[in-house]
Amino acid sequence: MTWKTFTAVCGVISAxxxxxxxxxxxxxxxxxxxxxxxxxxxxxxxxxIQYKPFFYTxxxxxxxxEEPVSAxxxxxxxxxxxxxxxxxxxxxxxxxxxxxxxxxxxLYYHIEKKTPATLPDSISRNGMSxxxxxxxxxEALGYILYAKKVEPHVTEISQWxxxxxxxxxxDRLLKNGLQLYxxxxxxxxxxxxxxxxxxxxxxxxRGNDAxxxxxxxxxxxxxxxxxxxxxxxxxxxxxxxxxxxxxxxxLFSKAFHQSQAKKISxxxxxxxxxxxxxNPKSYLALCKNNDEKADMLSLFALKNPDNGLxxxxxxxxxxxxxxLIPTLVVREIxxxxxxxxxxxxxxxxxxxxxxISYYYQYSGKETDSLLRKEKPELNAFIEFVSNLSKxxxxxxxxxxxxxxxxxxxxxxxxxxxxxxxxxxxxAKLNDRLRDQLMLTNLLVQISAREKIDAAFEEKILPSLKxxxxxxxxxxxxxxxxxxYYYGNGEQSQWYKFYRNVLVDILSKRYKAxxxxxxxxxxxxxxxxxxxxxxxxxxxxxxxxxxxxxxxxLYHFLAAKKFTPFEQFLVTNNRLKIKIVADFAxxxxxxxxxxxxxxxxxxxxxxxxxxxEKDPFKELLxxxxxxxxxxxxxxxxxxxxxxxxxxxGLAKTDAKNAAQHLYKLALGYYxxxxxxxxxxxxxxxxxxxDGYYIPKNATAFQKDYYxxxxxxxxxxxxxxASSNAEFKAKCLFMMAKCSQKQLQKPQYGDFGSYDEYSxxxxxxxxxxxxxxxxxxxKAQYGNTQFYEDALTRCSYLADFAGK
Numbered sequence: 050m051t052w053k054t055f056t057a058v059c060g061v062i063s064a065x066x067x068x069x070x071x072x073x074x075x076x077x078x079x080x081x082x083x084x085x086x087x088x089x090x091x092x093x094x095x096x097x098i099q100y101k102p103f104f105y106t107x108x109x110x111x112x113x114x115e116e117p118v119s120a121x122x123x124x125x126x127x128x129x130x131x132x133x134x135x136x137x138x139x140x141x142x143x144x145x146x147x148x149x150x151x152x153x154x155x156l157y158y159h160i161e162k163k164t165p166a167t168l169p170d171s172i173s174r175n176g177m178s179x180x181x182x183x184x185x186x187x188e189a190l191g192y193i194l195y196a197k198k199v200e201p202h203v204t205e206i207s208q209w210x211x212x213x214x215x216x217x218x219x220d221r222l223l224k225n226g227l228q229l230y231x232x233x234x235x236x237x238x239x240x241x242x243x244x245x246x247x248x249x250x251x252x253x254x255r256g257n258d259a260x261x262x263x264x265x266x267x268x269x270x271x272x273x274x275x276x277x278x279x280x281x282x283x284x285x286x287x288x289x290x291x292x293x294x295x296x297x298x299x300l301f302s303k304a305f306h307q308s309q310a311k312k313i314s315x316x317x318x319x320x321x322x323x324x325x326x327x328n329p330k331s332y333l334a335l336c337k338n339n340d341e342k343a344d345m346l347s348l349f350a351l352k353n354p355d356n357g358l359x360x361x362x363x364x365x366x367x368x369x370x371x372x373l374i375p376t377l378v379v380r381e382i383x384x385x386x387x388x389x390x391x392x393x394x395x396x397x398x399x400x401x402x403x404x405i406s407y408y409y410q411y412s413g414k415e416t417d418s419l420l421r422k423e424k425p426e427l428n429a430f431i432e433f434v435s436n437l438s439k440x441x442x443x444x445x446x447x448x449x450x451x452x453x454x455x456x457x458x459x460x461x462x463x464x465x466x467x468x469x470x471x472x473x474x475x476a477k478l479n480d481r482l483r484d485q486l487m488l489t490n491l492l493v494q495i496s497a498r499e500k501i502d503a504a505f506e507e508k509i510l511p512s513l514k515x516x517x518x519x520x521x522x523x524x525x526x527x528x529x530x531x532x533y534y535y536g537n538g539e540q541s542q543w544y545k546f547y548r549n550v551l552v553d554i555l556s557k558r559y560k561a562x563x564x565x566x567x568x569x570x571x572x573x574x575x576x577x578x579x580x581x582x583x584x585x586x587x588x589x590x591x592x593x594x595x596x597x598x599x600x601x602l603y604h605f606l607a608a609k610k611f612t613p614f615e616q617f618l619v620t621n622n623r624l625k626i627k628i629v630a631d632f633a634x635x636x637x638x639x640x641x642x643x644x645x646x647x648x649x650x651x652x653x654x655x656x657x658x659x660x661e662k663d664p665f666k667e668l669l670x671x672x673x674x675x676x677x678x679x680x681x682x683x684x685x686x687x688x689x690x691x692x693x694x695x696x697g698l699a700k701t702d703a704k705n706a707a708q709h710l711y712k713l714a715l716g717y718y719x720x721x722x723x724x725x726x727x728x729x730x731x732x733x734x735x736x737x738d739g740y741y742i743p744k745n746a747t748a749f750q751k752d753y754y755x756x757x758x759x760x761x762x763x764x765x766x767x768x769a770s771s772n773a774e775f776k777a778k779c780l781f782m783m784a785k786c787s788q789k790q791l792q793k794p795q796y797g798d799f800g801s802y803d804e805y806s807x808x809x810x811x812x813x814x815x816x817x818x819x820x821x822x823x824x825x826k827a828q829y830g831n832t833q834f835y836e837d838a839l840t841r842c843s844y845l846a847d848f849a850g851k
Contacts, residue, residue, distance in 0.1 A: 343368030369442030760786035
């Protein structure tokens, strides 16, 4: 018998799940629902694991789809208690969950009829079997046999297809259950049989009977058992099926709070029962007292993706001791991280796209609007949890004070954050809260510091080492390395906290200070714990540093004269010195410093990858794929040597200077984004870029996307020649370059599609109205090149035709 089968035998399937698919998670790639906003607050800090499915994520219906507390385990413990703790939970679980009915039947008749028993050793040695052999409790054994008969008819085999149930057999079993209920000698077994009867009626689509059987057979039975809440959920499901939504929601809410088991199931039932257009007050009207109102409000709060401070205040007023308040408080913190901290960090330091590429990217106007909207709410939240921390009514006042401190950090009120943290540093806290205190304190220290210098690095090094140890703790214990923490586990969160501190806080501070070497090392440190398929530190190195900076980083790493802080970063890092050396040569190619490029490219033997294209190919239209018949190959070193040779010839060979300058211009153009041999200076190229300069572009990126240097050399070549055909060709190539300098509108820069569309139309007109076409037509319209170009360039043809 499988775990799922056991859940049916012991009555773990709630009515709310019948006829509805659960665990519906979309297939395929996309946003990580556990890592789409910047976070530094441990969701497990509330320490109530039964509420893990309801931690915050706005990208899934639930944070986790596995019941944190198994009803099967709860029922196994109840059977252990029934035996007077004479058996282990393992044996009780195995007896009810795994043993086949035929063997239980053999055991029953052996005890009743004293017939010889031929049982497998695994069963005969089981502690539960020994208990029944010794105590001969046929009532309990008979119930288990009956439950096994019921099981196939109330078990959901597939969540995607409707169940095929034999209603006649179920009716016979229900009738038999009523007889057994009447014959039961104790309230405990009356409750167990009543549960099975209600269950059969519910799953056999006899909703009114299920309600009646619950009211007559369960409601008056006060025997403590998880079956009480499970039976109540069955009645709630029957009410839902008979169209009594409000009554169903009320009972699902009660069932949710009565037991640690079946939290997800009862939450689904509540969610399905609530009609979205109804006023919640109409559901609260069914509650009998303030506790029930608070309990139901907490479920409404768990459903709420927006700011929930109003819910928190109401719940606290009605039931200050509610054990869901800590979870709801942490959920609110996560919402402020998503809606305030993430866009704020993106705006600070004006560092552009540096750090984790979160799913949501905000423009300046959107960020300012969002921050203005959320700030008053966040201030009110800080005041609320601060007041809660001063009272003894809540279960976790230290968590409330930590939440206030963290909220003040988000608001950048570091003095207030320190005032909240100070008394906690000497307070007695559990491990999770102590860890959160240390992390929050580190964030406040770094953010409040105007400049990060060597003295401050030394000060925070112990905290960074501690945070690193939290990120790798479990893997060190297992003896494993380079584990990528993906998912919603607590260990995964600590890896992300370490990554976020290094990448989104320290690296941005270093970049803002102009220390790109430490910025790239800060990015590379958390990457040392990940597989090699994603390498943001190398990407940052190649995107943000120039040749001089790359050379400086290389010499810094090669010298090995590190402070303890620097040693920590270098030791625990993905970025290695050979990657820096390879890039230094490439970076000098980008800077057009060919002497230095040759020097560095010669230092990295084996790194000069063959490029199967001619970097001096003359193309009147842009082409990325290798052309048929192009048998030329090159590499970065050969290209650098040829460009250096051409630079020299352009100065010394005056007779052929125009040709040398034209070939140089081709060499410059072909290593732009639009060029034939772009991979001499770049490592990767997106087909979606071009015709605009990225925000915060480096000097290399500006020329890479605008071909400005190539244009200037085509002009020099034209000026150095007196040949009209050659001049026409140079002028046409200048026109190609100038088109790249006209910035294409980007949708994200506009408030509406209509505005974006209007600007795009204007751009296309300007694109075709090239500033060089008039000169080309007027001065060189009688050349053969011009005639050929008219047939090959639609833009020029349109201009000439106009």
